[in-house]
Amino acid sequence: MNDAALNKPALSNPGSSQRRPQTGFNFVRFKKITQVGIKSIYSHGLRSLLTVLGIVIGVAAVIAMLAVSEGASFEAQQQFRDLGASNILLKSVKPAEVEESSNRGFGPPQAIVYGLTTADITAIRDSIPGITNVIASRIVKKNVWNLGYSINADVVGTAVDYPSSRNYNLRSGRFFSETEVRDHGNVVVLSDEVANALFPIDNPLGMTIKIDSDYYNIVGIMESEGFSNLGQNQAGSSNSASTRIFIPFTSSKSRFGETTTRQTAGGMERETVQLHEAIIQIDNQEAVIEIGEIIEQILKRRHKDVDYAIEVPLALLRQAEESALRDQIVAGAIAGISLLVGGIGIMNIMLASVTERTREIGIRRALGAKKKDIITQFLIEAVILSGVGGLIGVVLGIIIPFVISAVWGMTTIVTPMAPILAFSISALIGVVFGIYPSMRAADMDPVEALRHE
Amino acid sequence: MSESTVISEHSGTVLKPGVSSNTIVASLNDIRKTYYMGALSVEVLHGISLDFYHGDYISIMGPSGCGKSTLMNILGCLDQPTTGKYFLGDEDTSLMEDDELSSIRGARLGFIFQSYNLIQQLNVLENIEMPLFYQGYSETDSHEIAMGLVQRVGLEDRVDHKPFELSGGQQQRVAIARALAVDPLIILADEPTGNLDTKSGAEILNLFDELHQQGKTLIMVTHSDELAERSQRWVRLRDGLVESDERRSA
Numbered sequence: 220m221n222d223a224a225l226n227k228p229a230l231s232n233p234g235s236s237q238r239r240p241q242t243g244f245n246f247v248r249f250k251k252i253t254q255v256g257i258k259s260i261y262s263h264g265l266r267s268l269l270t271v272l273g274i275v276i277g278v279a280a281v282i283a284m285l286a287v288s289e290g291a292s293f294e295a296q297q298q299f300r301d302l303g304a305s306n307i308l309l310k311s312v313k314p315a316e317v318e319e320s321s322n323r324g325f326g327p328p329q330a331i332v333y334g335l336t337t338a339d340i341t342a343i344r345d346s347i348p349g350i351t352n353v354i355a356s357r358i359v360k361k362n363v364w365n366l367g368y369s370i371n372a373d374v375v376g377t378a379v380d381y382p383s384s385r386n387y388n389l390r391s392g393r394f395f396s397e398t399e400v401r402d403h404g405n406v407v408v409l410s411d412e413v414a415n416a417l418f419p420i421d422n423p424l425g426m427t428i429k430i431d432s433d434y435y436n437i438v439g440i441m442e443s444e445g446f447s448n449l450g451q452n453q454a455g456s457s458n459s460a461s462t463r464i465f466i467p468f469t470s471s472k473s474r475f476g477e478t479t480t481r482q483t484a485g486g487m488e489r490e491t492v493q494l495h496e497a498i499i500q501i502d503n504q505e506a507v508i509e510i511g512e513i514i515e516q517i518l519k520r521r522h523k524d525v526d527y528a529i530e531v532p533l534a535l536l537r538q539a540e541e542s543a544l545r546d547q548i549v550a551g552a553i554a555g556i557s558l559l560v561g562g563i564g565i566m567n568i569m570l571a572s573v574t575e576r577t578r579e580i581g582i583r584r585a586l587g588a589k590k591k592d593i594i595t596q597f598l599i600e601a602v603i604l605s606g607v608g609g610l611i612g613v614v615l616g617i618i619i620p621f622v623i624s625a626v627w628g629m630t631t632i633v634t635p636m637a638p639i640l641a642f643s644i645s646a647l648i649g650v651v652f653g654i655y656p657s658m659r660a661a662d663m664d665p666v667e668a669l670r671h672e
Numbered sequence: 673m674s675e676s677t678v679i680s681e682h683s684g685t686v687l688k689p690g691v692s693s694n695t696i697v698a699s700l701n702d703i704r705k706t707y708y709m710g711a712l713s714v715e716v717l718h719g720i721s722l723d724f725y726h727g728d729y730i731s732i733m734g735p736s737g738c739g740k741s742t743l744m745n746i747l748g749c750l751d752q753p754t755t756g757k758y759f760l761g762d763e764d765t766s767l768m769e770d771d772e773l774s775s776i777r778g779a780r781l782g783f784i785f786q787s788y789n790l791i792q793q794l795n796v797l798e799n800i801e802m803p804l805f806y807q808g809y810s811e812t813d814s815h816e817i818a819m820g821l822v823q824r825v826g827l828e829d830r831v832d833h834k835p836f837e838l839s840g841g842q843q844q845r846v847a848i849a850r851a852l853a854v855d856p857l858i859i860l861a862d863e864p865t866g867n868l869d870t871k872s873g874a875e876i877l878n879l880f881d882e883l884h885q886q887g888k889t890l891i892m893v894t895h896s897d898e899l900a901e902r903s904q905r906w907v908r909l910r911d912g913l914v915e916s917d918e919r920r921s922a
Contacts, residue, residue: 247811323917582789585750586850587778587806589771665750669789 256600270568271608274560278612281641284550286620290630296538307503309497330489333526354378357471358495364429365417367514373463376471392439400467408465462637490521562652569656581668603652609645614640622659695726703756717913729884731900734909771790781850786863790835797831821849841872863891
């Protein structure tokens with residue numbers, strides 16, 4: 220036997236003696252197969268587009284919904300930061316049914332007495348270890364004057380630690396000092412908004428404002444942004460949180476007293492509240508929620524009516540996180556269903572494509588394609604299809620949150636992970652739903668496939 | 673003669689034109705093929721033994737239903753015999769797995785079909801290159817080989833055309849170029865002129881003659897005596913058996 224003739228005769232074109240077929244992974248073959256896949260998808264443009272719609276919607280939904288829930292959780296974090304991670308907020312709340320007169324307190328008999336007392340705070344301080352500081356405040360609604368300008372503001376009588384406890388920043392000047400608190404000083408710190416309302420032109424620092432018949436020196440201006448809206452429904456405060464001004468606690472007590480009178484439709488309404496608000500600072504953030512529960516027990520024992528509210532920012536954050544998680548589960552379910560439908564669509568179209576191209580499969584098999592070559596070809600095509608869908612979905616998924624932010628003013632955040640994750644899932648779907656049609660293509664009998672019309 | 677020169681460069685064979693050697697390139701040994709349809713079984717080939725020599729130009733003839741196509745499929749390693757042995761080169765194909773059959777088809781056989789069987793999405797050059805990619809040839813090498821073959825079949829001005837832009841004769845020439853790409857041991861042609869008019873058919877047959885001149889081994893299935901006239905050896909099948917096996921006397 221002639222070995223030269225039997226062993227594949229080497230192609231002896233001049234200048235290329237190196238023409239040996241390679242084995243293993245072959246980039247050229249991969250590239251060619253990919254090109255064929257792209258051509259095939261391109262030649263059925265509309266069909267391919269409709270096929271990937273499910274994937275597009277699924278991927279866009281994943282990204283958009285993640286962006287929305289990410290935004291919501293960012294907002295919750297923001298609030299949480301404003302309120303302080305290791306704080307518990309106590310507030311006096313006017314009970315739904317109040318007794319007209321009370322034997323407690325020392326106001327006139329008609330006054331409604333409710334809310335937190337200094338005795339409550341002492342009891343809490345005495346029974347719970349780990350409380351580093353309590354900042355009690357009184358909030359009285361007053362008209363504040365600068366000559367002809369006036370604004371209805373919440374006058375907060377508080378301690379020197381107030382700004383630091385709630386992460387409020389001074390814009391200019393200073394907060395009042397311990398000495399001024401001790402001396403019942405007539406000093407005031409304005410919020411930005413109040414300062415602008417009363418001093419539209421001048422620099423308010425060093426000027427005075429008038430509350431009732433007393434004059435107060437302005438020593439500082441606070442930023443308004445830090446004010447949380449969580450303090451809305453508390454006693455004595457119906458204005459938005461940003462129209463607050465701050466005076467020493469002692470000054471509030473001695474100038475305004477503990478009983479306030481308000482003009483109502485039926486006549487005068489008098490109420491006696493010792494403390495409107497107390498910020499309790501805990502040394503250990505881990506224990507905040509637990510301590511909040513203990514405080515609730517203490518207050519329940521001490522108060523006949525529920526004339527107080529307890530806010531634990533950390534608990535609020537947990538709630539927000541829980542609802543964000545719920546959102547994400549819903550989003551995940553919608554996206555999952557959409558991607559499943561998309562995957563089935565791809566499988567369907569791939570099966571159709573395999574049937575249409577039976578002849579081509581036969582030809583390729585006759586010309587030396589192995590089963591795995593055929594599987595690779597159709598699998599690549601399925602992945603290209605789902606990948607293109609995924610890519611369109613990513614683009615839409617990035618645009619949609621912008622639209623949501625612009626139209627509804629919601630905070631949305633597209634993290635880089637979301638598009639990467641969504642795109643990977645879409646490619647994976649191409650593989651998963653492409654396997655069966657590809658195997659069917661590869662398992663065709665070459666003779667039958669060649670005979671196919 | 674310029675075309676012939678190119679062919680001999682490509683094939684690298686040293687045989688005298690038109691003369692078959694005594695080297696056996698393919699050997700069928702008592703090939704039987706039975707098809708099963710449920711409980712029913714039909715034996716289509718009843719024991720066929722044939723040897724094919726290097727440089728042979730063989731016509732396999734016979735009425736329809738005689739087993740030509742089945743034999744052709746077995747020769748093309750597209751199907752395997754139920755019993756019997758088929759040696760292609762020195763390899764026993766009857767024991768091969770599917771992947772090995774694919775490899776041997778791609779490396780040692782060239783197919784020419786009645787209906788050309790070009791891939792419609794690919795252009796002329798890409799169609800010719802295709803079997804080379806499955807063999808793992810590099811892009812540059814494939815391109816070079818395919819360009820050479822395109823010139824040999826006279827379609828160098830059609831390289832970018834898609835099959836549907838070509839006439840039947842041109843398409844069949846592309847198919848021939850594709851069959852030659854891997855420089856196969858045997859070229860199998862199944863009614864190669866069946867879909868062509870007389871003139872185009874004659875061109876294809878001239879090309880076959882040239883290939884034969886260059887020492888290629890050609891096996892052609894046909895039921896046309898006129899076509900078979902060109903070959904060197906005639907194998908007639910009837911009812912799954914070899915009825916006659918004649919050779920053109922020198």
